[in-house]
Amino acid sequence: MHTDMSCVTIVCQDEIGGLQVRSREGKWMDINPCADTIVVNVGDLMHAWSNGRLRSSEHRVVLKRNASRFSVAFFWCFEDEKVISAPDEVVGEGGARIYTPFVCREYLKFRESSERGKFDKVGFTVKDFAGDLKQ
Ligand SMILES: O=C(O)CCC(=O)C(=O)O
Numbered sequence: 001m002h003t004d005m006s007c008v009t010i011v012c013q014d015e016i017g018g019l020q021v022r023s024r025e026g027k028w029m030d031i032n033p034c035a036d037t038i039v040v041n042v043g044d045l046m047h048a049w050s051n052g053r054l055r056s057s058e059h060r061v062v063l064k065r066n067a068s069r070f071s072v073a074f075f076w077c078f079e080d081e082k083v084i085s086a087p088d089e090v091v092g093e094g095g096a097r098i099y100t101p102f103v104c105r106e107y108l109k110f111r112e113s114s115e116r117g118k119f120d121k122v123g124f125t126v127k128d129f130a131g132d133l134k135q
């Protein structure tokens with residue numbers, strides 16, 4: 001189970017399926033394979049840039065039977081040196097930025113070093129890196 005550290009991810013899975021996404025309420029939902037259909041995931045960079053309006057959801061792959069599975073994922077990120085800071089128009093008047101602005105490269109480095117050797121990647125998200133200033 002993890003969140004993508006990208007801005008947006010495009011996933012194409014074959015008919016074996018297995019992709020699941022966790023709802024706000026914590027319920028795992030199957031993303032059933034559908035011919036000629038792609039899945040678009042919001043990643044951590046988009047989550048921070050949108051000030052949490054677009055949620056980088058936890059997802060995982062679970063195989064219900066022993067079968068080979070094929071999927072292709074395209075991770076679209078911002079350039080390394082770009083600073084992620086939710087724009088004023090998104091934050092709104094009287095609103096607050098929930099994450100400290102950060103450089104993409106630094107977040108990717110944080111994720112890569114934290115993920116090494118770990119199966120459960122939750123706990124190493126943009127929240128842990130840039131802090132939830134609301135809480
Ligand atoms: O294989 C899949 O369907 C999803 C893969 C995925 O979530 C990832 O590579 O980040």
Ligand SMILES: [Fe+2]
Pocket residue numbers: 002003004009059
């Ligand atoms: Fe993913």
